[in-house]
Amino acid sequence: MSAKMGRKPRNKAQINAVREKIINHALKLFQNEGYEAISMRRLAKQVGCAPMTIYAHFDGKINILQHLWAVVLETVFSQIHNNIKTSKNPTERLNIAAQTFAQYWIENPDHFRLVFMSAGITRPDVDSFLKNKTTLSHFKFFSGLVMLALADTHTPNSAEVKAKTDGLISALIGIVFCANTIADYPWTKPEDMVNLMLTTLLTSKA
Amino acid sequence: MSAKMGRKPRNKAQINAVREKIINHALKLFQNEGYEAISMRRLAKQVGCAPMTIYAHFDGKINILQHLWAVVLETVFSQIHNNIKTSKNPTERLNIAAQTFAQYWIENPDHFRLVFMSAGITRPDVDSFLKNKTTLSHFKFFSGLVMLALADTHTPNSAEVKAKTDGLISALIGIVFCANTIADYPWTKPEDMVNLMLTTLLTSKA
DNA sequence: GCATTAATTGTAACGCGTATAATTAATGAT
């Protein structure tokens, strides 16, 4: 009657393996058939288990989607990194980054929906959109671009860089969001709006 | 066997009466218990009919919500109109309008969700978010404010006004959207971001 | 083999939006 009886609980490697298996199937489902195809019942079928088993490994659907966000963001920022390689001019690099960012979401509305519009407001129970260090690094990368672009004309303090980076990201997401959800309004071309945001943010002395 | 056989279809007044009855109950449901409470089954119960009956009068849930959007927007812009009365300075008026707009959605996330985040991307089958002439007039009102504010420094052409208005609205919605959905990131204060957007948009010569 | 613990599964339920088919209600013709 010692304390070590019965089945041993899984070690962390095993736990992670099962979680990754589920995530991979979810990703495959999303890539092959889009956002709508990701349902707990279908996912379970793909994984080869009962729907309830998934709930033993994840708190809920949104906690699975969270991992897909990371994959999509990886794609976006890998595209950005790839595109800005061609230029060494800080302003141009920021320009390319912003345009690539906006363009991606407009060309892939399903991805936009997955990352920004799945689950309700405030994303409760999510480990956090930005706890993920990789995701956070994307933000920092953007603020680095902003800082260098601003440095072309003056020496910005960190407060200005943060405010303008936050403003730029919010504006970019807003532009994409509006283009995607209020599709019937004749918006100014997203590309032009991004340009406007950049030139105004960079030339103002605020 | 003349052409006029069988039950007579409802006249337009009757059709409208039923539709308004449904809309009113939906609105009451939203005001009393929030966004989550608006379900077709609960709505039907309030109206006193079977859930499917509603589908004979509306294409779907989103077509009902559409009418609630108009009510909410009316509230928002009535607040805006009320607040800018205190000032005659064009720049300040635009400032107050933008701040009021952003503040409203941050203070009422449920309303933001209703108007901007209900239903999926592209809002298919919706009569159109902006076919509604009142809603469209809100947009025009904003562009009027932008034009007058710009006129303080130069004479803007209509292209600049439209681009800057679209940019401002997108940015405002983006700021609110980010604050609401990516709540764990330490965003610059929305108020400050709105200020940044305004000063940069107004001072740039683009 | 047996008790013990872990992990998975089955079943049922709740409420959701909605497609389809069956049903009820009203009307003109007979």
Next chain:
DNA sequence: ATCATTAATTATACGCGTTACAATTAATGC
């Protein structure tokens, strides 16, 4: 009044996310 015809309503069912709970299977030490 009965019947066909058309309009309006409703019942039923599907898949969805999620939860609760019982039943089952799997692994381990004795």
